[in-house]
Amino acid sequence: MSGKRSIFEEVTEDTPKATAQPGLIDRGRGGARRAIRAWLMVLFALVVVMIAVGGLTRLTDSGLSITEWRPVTGAIPPTSAADWEAEFDKYRQIDQWRIQNQWMELADFKEIYWWEWGHRQLGRVIGLVWALGFLGFLAARQIPAGWTGRLLLPGLLGGLQGAVGWWMVASGVTQGEGMTSVASYRLAVHLGLAFVILGFLGWYVLLLGRTERDLMQARRAKEAKLFSLGTGLMHFAFLQILLGALVAGIDAGRSFTDWPLMGGQILPPDALILEPAWRNFFENPGLVQWIHRVSGYLLLIFGIVAWMRGRHSAHARTRFAFNAVFAALSLQILVGIATVIYAAPWQVAIVHQLIAVLLWSLILRARFLSAYPVSTSLRDVPK
Template identity: 60%
Template sequence: MATKPRAIFEDVTTTERPVPVAGVIDRGRPDARRWVRLWLLALFGLVVVMIVVGGLTRLTDSGLSITEWNLVTGTVPPLNAADWQAEFDLYRQSPQYELMNRGMTLAEFQVIYWWEWAHRLLGRVIGAVFIAGFLGFWVARRLASGWVPRLLALGALIGLQGVVGWWMVHSGLQDGMTSVASYRLAVHLGLAFVILGLIVWHALLLSRRETELMTARRQGEGRLFSMATGLVHLLFIQIVLGALVAGIDAGRAYPTWPDMAGGVLPPGPLDLSPVWRNFFENPGLVQFIHRTTGYLFAILAVIVWLRARRSPHASTRRAFHFVLLAMAAQVALGVWAVLSMAQLHVAITHQAMAILLWTLAIRGRFLARHPVAATIRG
């Protein structure tokens, strides 16, 4: 039987090409990534509000106004005069009232109570949103096996944060204490930023399909990624140091810049005994360390930005432009906070800018690992 001659450009085989199979993250319903990412972004927004409200709670000395931890019944605030009086009576038994707020009226107590109640309510809402979202996606089989452990780890950290929060508050209810222990405050804030960072990273991973991420990773810039990783680590240390500053009110200690009481070092930097306590409890030295780490971070941010300018990917270059701008704004806010003796609106803006800088630095690190390749048209 004669064979029909092929056209000059006809394919040699007539076998149909196989349809590409999605990776484990992309299997299931096609809109799974989008909805899981939206859920994570909702959690991101709640955690941001939680950190800001937590900062306001600390700055207004409201964190010890609720002296009990009732996970369920504590959701409902006092609803009548008798309930308010009962809460106020509990607070009047605390060291903070005895040593700092003796003579406070019920109306004044209600102000600090609402800050702490709102902070705890946000924690409960975050936990509920996580549990409802995770179970909903899991029952609907929209969570691939590769993502279940990641999200469970995130949920475990959110639960741990609630425990750390009460552990922190409990320290402030001990004899002689008028505020929470600065070490525990640093752990609490540090864990909040870890949770926020994981949410950002997961949301970025879900913004593109797995096949796109694999292709992008082959184009990743290893050196820039390593430098960005170092930048993120140093920023985390600076954030924890900021919590130590807030925990002992060190931000109000020396309202001058760039000097500290006329010198490079504050007076009596090693007055406490044993010596190691000065690095965590001496207001002058703690503020000096926080300032110095800020300078080091600014220098490293400029170095990373100079390296990122040579990136062939426009989105990566833009990402580090934003990091540099946020860093400059944060340094300016830090100086303003010092000169204003950490006034409420300045201090909380400084903390909010730390959230933005943290998010932008993680995004820059992500794009160094998974760049967005530009088309020929740019």
């Protein structure tokens, strides 16, 4: 910096020019934002694949093929004929084989075993990718200020998810209790937690895509009512995902294949046949599917309200985000109807589950843009 100058001193072209100083908001706070964002995007993609593989594992009735929880040694599959026979013997001791799969030979068992092993192995890969990334950025001191706890959270939830996964499987690994599948309640918790992890990862990716200064400025233009609608839509969609897990857990999607009626009437027959009555809302296939259907209709109505409000946003990207949400929601309703009509074949059912992932992600993005809108020209504002 040059010394003091007299106010009467003549300024010439040789006088050094003062350089503009950048804002202080991001100084010392940036860290490796781009690299961390890329790492989180990889984790996001892996969790999406995990949800798909988990859905296929359920649809192929493969989830109970491995009857033990061995987080470390379980990574090594059977390598010899004796090892395969030992694994098959363990499976033949549980109710699913005794009641449902006595026809299976070793070759049939291997098919369902590989699905479950692949599902668990992918979980280990996700945990390893998170741990290497988190510890690497932490050791390099490249984590932005205030982000250590945020980046730790997905790892903690991932560890919890592994425990919940075994808690779910253990409900179906029974002898003499007549269980041929996992408990639908536990399946709902397992799937719900996967979407929670996906939600945090997606939100962090969106935040890291913009600088702290940009976020602070954008927050001043927050559209509070639209953000509230986006939040409500997110929660409603999450509820519908949990209801879908209850449907899947008891194969309720195959109980009635007519639409829009069920068994020729509005409320399915024998809707309250189980005792006590509350069990029907969770274990009666007809009533569970009916609840899922009605919730879907209500979600569509809520989605239309949010979409109509989103169309009047002052920001073009926010309007487009809510258009995308409505398009995905409409597609999901149509695929859901097709899933029912065709008695939930695995090809259609897995598409239904993946569109739920897409819808969830788009709702998160629309909600984010409501809170942190991207400024647009006044000429872009709808009349």
